[in-house]
Amino acid sequence: MKMRPHYEWKRAVHEHHIFGGSNRDKSEAEGLKVYLCLEHHISGKEAVHNNAEMMKVLRQDGQRAFEKTHTREEFMKLFGKNYLEETGG
Incomplete structure (x- = not known):
C-alpha cells in the first residue's frame, strides 16, 4: 500500500508593509x-x-501596535504622521 503525503491547501500570502514608500524600511x-x-x-x-x-x-x-511599546512622539518622529487623529478630506 502506497503512503500518501500529508498536505493542506492554503492560499498564498503576500507580505505587506503597513507603512510603505520611504517608510518601508x-x-x-x-x-x-x-x-x-x-x-x-x-x-x-x-x-x-x-x-x-x-x-x-x-x-x-x-500605529496602535507601535504605541504599545513606544510613545506617540516616537511614532511621529519615525513615521512623520499621526494616523489616529486624521481629519477628513
Whole structure:
C-alpha cells in the first residue's frame, strides 16, 4: 500500500508593509507588516492597494501596535504622521 503525503491547501500570502514608500524600511525594522492573500493585498476591491479605507485601517492598527511599546512622539518622529487623529478630506 502506497503512503500518501500529508498536505493542506492554503492560499498564498503576500507580505505587506503597513507603512510603505520611504517608510518601508522602518516598517520592516519595527515589524509593522501583515500577511494578506492576493485578493486582500492587490487584486480585490477591498485590497489595501485599491481601497483607501482599508489602507487607513491598517495604518491605524499599525500605529496602535507601535504605541504599545513606544510613545506617540516616537511614532511621529519615525513615521512623520499621526494616523489616529486624521481629519477628513
